[in-house]
Amino acid sequence: MAPQPIPPAARVRARRRWRRAAALILVGLVLPLNGCADARTSIPTGPEQTSGTLPAATVAFLDEALAEGMRLAGASGAIAGVWVPGVGRWLASPGRVGAQREPGTGLPTGGAAVNAGMQFRIGTLTSAMTCTVLLRLVDEGRVGLDDPVSSYLSRPPGLEGITLRQLCQHTSGLGQPALDPEFVANPTRQWAPMELISGGLGSVRAGQPGRKWNRSEVGIQLLGQALQAATGEPWADLYRRYVFDPLGLENTAYPGPAALEPPLDHPHGWAAATGPDGSPDCTTVQDVTLLSTSMTGVAGGVVSTLEDLRTWSLALATGSLLEQGTAGEQWETVPEDGASRWRRQGLGAEQVGPFRGGAGVIPGFLSATLTDPVSGLMVVVTVNNSSAGEEFVLALARWLAALAADARPDGAQHAGAQPADGTRTAMTLPWTAREAQTDVRRAAVCPAGAADQAAPAG
Numbered sequence: 305m306a307p308q309p310i311p312p313a314a315r316v317r318a319r320r321r322w323r324r325a326a327a328l329i330l331v332g333l334v335l336p337l338n339g340c341a342d343a344r345t346s347i348p349t350g351p352e353q354t355s356g357t358l359p360a361a362t363v364a365f366l367d368e369a370l371a372e373g374m375r376l377a378g379a380s381g382a383i384a385g386v387w388v389p390g391v392g393r394w395l396a397s398p399g400r401v402g403a404q405r406e407p408g409t410g411l412p413t414g415g416a417a418v419n420a421g422m423q424f425r426i427g428t429l430t431s432a433m434t435c436t437v438l439l440r441l442v443d444e445g446r447v448g449l450d451d452p453v454s455s456y457l458s459r460p461p462g463l464e465g466i467t468l469r470q471l472c473q474h475t476s477g478l479g480q481p482a483l484d485p486e487f488v489a490n491p492t493r494q495w496a497p498m499e500l501i502s503g504g505l506g507s508v509r510a511g512q513p514g515r516k517w518n519r520s521e522v523g524i525q526l527l528g529q530a531l532q533a534a535t536g537e538p539w540a541d542l543y544r545r546y547v548f549d550p551l552g553l554e555n556t557a558y559p560g561p562a563a564l565e566p567p568l569d570h571p572h573g574w575a576a577a578t579g580p581d582g583s584p585d586c587t588t589v590q591d592v593t594l595l596s597t598s599m600t601g602v603a604g605g606v607v608s609t610l611e612d613l614r615t616w617s618l619a620l621a622t623g624s625l626l627e628q629g630t631a632g633e634q635w636e637t638v639p640e641d642g643a644s645r646w647r648r649q650g651l652g653a654e655q656v657g658p659f660r661g662g663a664g665v666i667p668g669f670l671s672a673t674l675t676d677p678v679s680g681l682m683v684v685v686t687v688n689n690s691s692a693g694e695e696f697v698l699a700l701a702r703w704l705a706a707l708a709a710d711a712r713p714d715g716a717q718h719a720g721a722q723p724a725d726g727t728r729t730a731m732t733l734p735w736t737a738r739e740a741q742t743d744v745r746r747a748a749v750c751p752a753g754a755a756d757q758a759a760p761a762g
Contacts, residue, residue, distance in 0.1 A: 356391070358386070358708070362707065366386060366396070370396055373687065374398060378691055379687035380400050380411070381400055383397045383420055383424065384396050385420070385683070387680070388680075389679065390713065399417075400413060401422075402591075402689075412574045412688065418571055419569075423569065423609050426608050426664050427604045427666030428521060430558075430604045430606040431521070431652045434472075434527060434528060437531065439630040439633065450469055451467060452466065453467065456530040456534050457529055460526075465513040470514055471524060472523075473517070474519045474649055478522055489590075491596065491668075493596060494561050495598040497529060501525055518641070524601075525602060525603050540558045546625070547616070550625060551615050556616070558597075558606050559605065560597075564595060570607075573595065573666075573669050573689075574688060574690070576749070583749075584749045589691065604665075604666045620675070621660040621675035637650045637654075656674060657734045658679075659681075660674070661673035663698035663701070664697075665693055667690055669687070671685065672685055681731070692748055692749050695743075696747035699744045699746075702735055706733055707737050
């Protein structure tokens with residue numbers, strides 16, 4: 305009798321069992337040699353950073369840009385840092401935590417002063433950490449980047465042809481249900497993961513898997529379910545093992561869905577309600593500090609600090625947590641429909657000109673990180689009002705990066721010292737400080753005060 309062909313799903317399961325067995329054998333060979341290694345082993349994270357202060361002229365431009373960004377965001381506070389290796393750094397935390405509404409505008413105000421050590425929600429920046437966990441599991445041979453999602457999740461329908469890689473690169477074709485108004489209106493509601501995933505699977509598809517880029521955080525949530533099924537481990541443990549502990553991120557955490565508030569001191573988070581026409585209702589800005597991360601799961605649930613996010617951003621950009629091959633896979637990018645040519649999608653993060661990182665949003669907070677893996681120039685910024693969205697905070701980060709790009713140790717040339725005609729910076733960024741400032745102003749939706757107040761563009 306002729307042997308019967310092995311079904312594809314069975315082949316995938318067999319391959320996974322073989323990889324797991326091989327990984328266990330390797331651990332058995334290594335542990336007797338190394339003993340009980342400390343999980344918090346320091347991992348080099350790229351270009352050496354600096355602790356000196358940036359030139360005074362650069363600092364003035366950065367302060368003014370952040371102040372305008374905070375005002376245009378309708379935020380009560382902001383936390384930001386810029387690091388230029390060999391030149392200096394700039395840390396800023398203007399404003400208050402926003403413990404109440406301002407009379408007459410409803411915008412956040414009051415409370416204690418913000419400080420740079422406070423914790424905040426990083427929102428969809430979490431996706432890069434989630435995809436890094438995927439890549440580390442690939443390095444261990446426990447999963448494959450091009451494994452079908454259906455080999456790990458058999459119950460949800462509509463997964464045919466979708467791979468783990470496509471979920472991270474937003475090329476799965478999955479849609480995104482329009483639930484943001486419900487998230488803002490009901491921030492403490494606990495959502496079942498499959499409730500959100502089913503909404504994405506049931507929404508209109510952007511195209512066939514692998515054919516077209518279309519951002520879908522539901523895809524990241526689906527990845528989370530697949531990897532949890534593959535490993536049998538909760539995501540809090542996966543993040544600690546593969547990201548937090550190796551980098552020493554002691555103030556970064558993935559709170560459970562019932563933990564409604566970041567565990568450390570933090571600003572309040574605010575977001576505008578959605579009006580009848582679907583646009584932000586700037587007269588109804590809500591305090592969403594108490595929030596269940598179940599609305600985003602592994603697509604947006606991590607909380608962190610400025611210093612921890614600096615360490616993570618550098619590790620992400622340089623691939624220091626990954627083997628060389630998988631680090632290269634993370635930055636095999638695809639173009640983003642409707643975006644500038646210098647903006648492309650990697651696995652869980654973006655290539656933005658020479659920088660790697662991206663922007664994150666969750667009700668209450670906007671955050672962005674940009675790191676150039678060659679020069680080490682880095683920007684981290686967050687504001688405590690999410691109404692303006694990801695494009696706003698990414699433009700703000702690009703503005704800060706352009707202002708810092710020309711800083712020199714002797715102060716002979718300072719940030720933003722390009723001619724008024726928009727000549728590019730010495731770092732050859734594909735945007736000028738003035739262009740990024742224009743993008744910030746264009747993306748603002750609920751500013752505090754008149755939007756046309758000028759701040760120097762440099």
